Amino acid sequence: MAEQHSTARIALRALVDEYALASDTADLERFGSLFTVDGEFVTSAPGSTEPVTLRGREQVKFGPSGNQMFEQTFHAVHNHIVDVDGDRAKGITYCTARHLLRKADGSLEVILAPIRYIDNYALTADGWKFARRELEWTWLERRPAQPPEPWW
Numbered sequence: 001m002a003e004q005h006s007t008a009r010i011a012l013r014a015l016v017d018e019y020a021l022a023s024d025t026a027d028l029e030r031f032g033s034l035f036t037v038d039g040e041f042v043t044s045a046p047g048s049t050e051p052v053t054l055r056g057r058e059q060v061k062f063g064p065s066g067n068q069m070f071e072q073t074f075h076a077v078h079n080h081i082v083d084v085d086g087d088r089a090k091g092i093t094y095c096t097a098r099h100l101l102r103k104a105d106g107s108l109e110v111i112l113a114p115i116r117y118i119d120n121y122a123l124t125a126d127g128w129k130f131a132r133r134e135l136e137w138t139w140l141e142r143r144p145a146q147p148p149e150p151w152w
Helices: 001-025 028-033 063-069
Strands: 036-043 054-056 072-084 088-102 108-124 127-137 141-145
Touching: 001 028, 001 063, 001 072, 001 088, 001 108, 001 127, 028 063
Parallel strands: 036 127
Antiparallel strands: 036 054, 072 088, 088 108, 108 127, 108 141
């Protein structure tokens, strides 16, 4: 049982890491495939109290489409706590998301967003998938950004 739990934890961590990559690379098909066929992605605009629920892979795959307004995004996954119960699991994932925005005047701004995901997972014939993922914004920081320059 402990070995199955460890195997599940490794697979679930790989799932949340793949989610971050699919979001950052705007790979919408890959993003959708990380959810069960009837999976749900619940999100909202930062600061909004009105959640938006996308249901089923055909809707869910458009979850990261709002990132198109940014020049680049970078999601770094941190804490990942899961409770596995057979072919179901629940978890909380912490992530720091960075969004690079080119403003109207041409300057760059980075929007840093510590976020928390509340996850429900299901083991399918294709492996572990998100049955439901809810994104919670904790706060936002905005600051000027510079393109990379040699510093040595």
